[in-house]
Amino acid sequence: MAIELKKEDIIEIVPTFRFQWEEVQNCYVVLYPEGMVKLSQSAGEIMKRIDGKKSIIDMIGDISAAFGGADVEKDVLEFLETANGNGWIRTK
Amino acid sequence: METVGLEQNNNTRPLWLLAELTYRCPLQCPYCSNPVEMAKYKNELTTEDWIRVMQQARKMGATQLGFSGGEPLVRKDLEDLIKEARHLGFYTNLITSGVGMDEARIVAFKEAGLDHIQISFQASNEELNNYIGKSKSFQHKYEMAKLVKRYEYPMVLNIVLHRKNVDQIRDILDMTVDLNADYVELASTQYYGWSRINIDQLLPTKEQLKNAELVAREYQQKMKDKMKVIYVIPDYFEDRPKKCMNGWGNIFLTIAPDGSALPCHAAGQLPGLEFPNVIDHDLEWIWDESPDFNKFRGTSWMKEPCKSCDEKHKDLGGCRCQAYMLTGDAANADPVCGKSEFHKKLHDDVEHIGKLAGDEKFEAKPLVFRNMKNSKNFTDKKTPETV
Numbered sequence: 001m002a003i004e005l006k007k008e009d010i011i012e013i014v015p016t017f018r019f020q021w022e023e024v025q026n027c028y029v030v031l032y033p034e035g036m037v038k039l040s041q042s043a044g045e046i047m048k049r050i051d052g053k054k055s056i057i058d059m060i061g062d063i064s065a066a067f068g069g070a071d072v073e074k075d076v077l078e079f080l081e082t083a084n085g086n087g088w089i090r091t092k
Numbered sequence: 093m094e095t096v097g098l099e100q101n102n103n104t105r106p107l108w109l110l111a112e113l114t115y116r117c118p119l120q121c122p123y124c125s126n127p128v129e130m131a132k133y134k135n136e137l138t139t140e141d142w143i144r145v146m147q148q149a150r151k152m153g154a155t156q157l158g159f160s161g162g163e164p165l166v167r168k169d170l171e172d173l174i175k176e177a178r179h180l181g182f183y184t185n186l187i188t189s190g191v192g193m194d195e196a197r198i199v200a201f202k203e204a205g206l207d208h209i210q211i212s213f214q215a216s217n218e219e220l221n222n223y224i225g226k227s228k229s230f231q232h233k234y235e236m237a238k239l240v241k242r243y244e245y246p247m248v249l250n251i252v253l254h255r256k257n258v259d260q261i262r263d264i265l266d267m268t269v270d271l272n273a274d275y276v277e278l279a280s281t282q283y284y285g286w287s288r289i290n291i292d293q294l295l296p297t298k299e300q301l302k303n304a305e306l307v308a309r310e311y312q313q314k315m316k317d318k319m320k321v322i323y324v325i326p327d328y329f330e331d332r333p334k335k336c337m338n339g340w341g342n343i344f345l346t347i348a349p350d351g352s353a354l355p356c357h358a359a360g361q362l363p364g365l366e367f368p369n370v371i372d373h374d375l376e377w378i379w380d381e382s383p384d385f386n387k388f389r390g391t392s393w394m395k396e397p398c399k400s401c402d403e404k405h406k407d408l409g410g411c412r413c414q415a416y417m418l419t420g421d422a423a424n425a426d427p428v429c430g431k432s433e434f435h436k437k438l439h440d441d442v443e444h445i446g447k448l449a450g451d452e453k454f455e456a457k458p459l460v461f462r463n464m465k466n467s468k469n470f471t472d473k474k475t476p477e478t479v
Contacts, residue, residue, distance in 0.1 A: 015244070016208075016244075016245075016246035016274065018183055018207065020181065022153070022155060024105065024151075024152065024153030025153060029155065031155060031156070031183035031207070032183075032208075032246065033185060033207075033208040033210065033246050033248050033274070033275060034156060034158070034185055034208075034210075034248070035156070036107065036155050036156060036183070087317070
């Protein structure tokens with residue numbers, strides 16, 4: 001069951017999903033039984049930072065720093081909610 | 093947007109590689125999607141052939157790889173193929189009956205990097221399951237499904253629905269809940285090949301389908317977030333055709349056991365195809381250049397009523413195999429479409445079977461089981477054995 005995420009939560013990718021870079025498609029993808037979702041560039045940037053060690057708030061800081069201090073909080077939270085709803089991620 | 097000529101020719105990529113490793117199978121399901129003439133296919137690709145095919149497909153951008161059959165567990169080199177596939181970056185799916193599996197192999201597959209296992213059940217009770225598959229397999233399947241979850245694979249359970257088991261849909265879904273399936277595919281029988289031969293005994297009635305759909309929706313709601321239930325009604329009961337295989341030569345590539353490349357695993361029955369083989373050609377040529385893969389690609393091959401139809405990009409004219417089987421011409425509109433001149437006949441035939449269903453004499457007609465002997469009889473144009 002997808003639970004509500006809090007900013008202090010440390011999250012990881014659920015092991016029954018696979019996240020990887022696809023050279024031919026030129027994007028990150030999420031793979032699962034008999035299916036694939038292509039991720040936008042920003043979604044890929046978020047997903048690749050999910051490592052089971054960082055909290056959501058750390059990830060937001062990390063992404064913001066990588067993009068010149070941009071305010072990314074809203075976008076990150078929005079995407080994580082979608083990812084959570086799809087069962088791709090869980091809290092540790 | 094309109095393109096002229098062989099549209100999409102260079103835009104489509106095979107994302108899905110279905111590797112039919114063998115037509116050998118310990119089960120004999122009378123709705124099998126393998127060709128009725130499977131006995132004609134004598135040779136199987138070697139391990140090295142398959143590895144070359146996987147490398148080429150991966151280079152072209154394929155991400156999903158299904159090991160299928162027949163029963164893929166029959167192949168002794170399955171572990172090696174999984175290992176290589178995973179090494180190449182594929183998401184690897186094993187599509188199996190579970191017969192030929194044991195704990196040691198489940199562990200070996202995990203070590204080789206297998207991502208997902210799909211197990212088929214023929215019914216939710218032992219008697220019907222074993223009758224349909226003509227194999228004492230129910231208990232074994234049940235145990236294997238439990239082990240698959242114990243070893244933390246995502247698990248799909250696939251149950252083909254037809255008139256003889258569709259009324260048990262609630263039991264079937266309860267079984268999948270008990271087994272902790274992540275996904276359940278309730279696949280209505282598609283009437284090609286073996287199931288077309290057995291359509292009188294397999295086609296469900298409208299009432300059965302109505303009930304089944306209600307139960308499926310109930311479990312979709314109830315199990316939301318825990319188990320995804322995929323339920324598709326047979327398109328014979330519809331008015332709009334399905335976008336079969338998501339379009340001919342669009343994302344899907346099947347390699348038959350002997351190396352023939354097909355845009356769909358049922359396309360072997362279509363006349364006028366050359367069946368390019370991976371022994372003679374590389375996948376790039378087969379996908380981009382071969383006449384077969386361009387034959388029904390896009391919309392330029394269409395005739396009326398498809399040609400001027402405003403839904404032609406949505407459904408791409410439906411299923412080519414169904415068009416061929418029911419109208420004699422694979423370039424016709426799929427008769428499921430209400431605009432097809434063959435649509436009425438299809439619905440009349442469906443209704444006719446619906447009326448006879450339940451009649452003792454009609455129901456007593458024996459099934460033609462899928463096995464090499466019956467296949468050989470078909471190939472030699474002899475009467476198949478029904479017992």
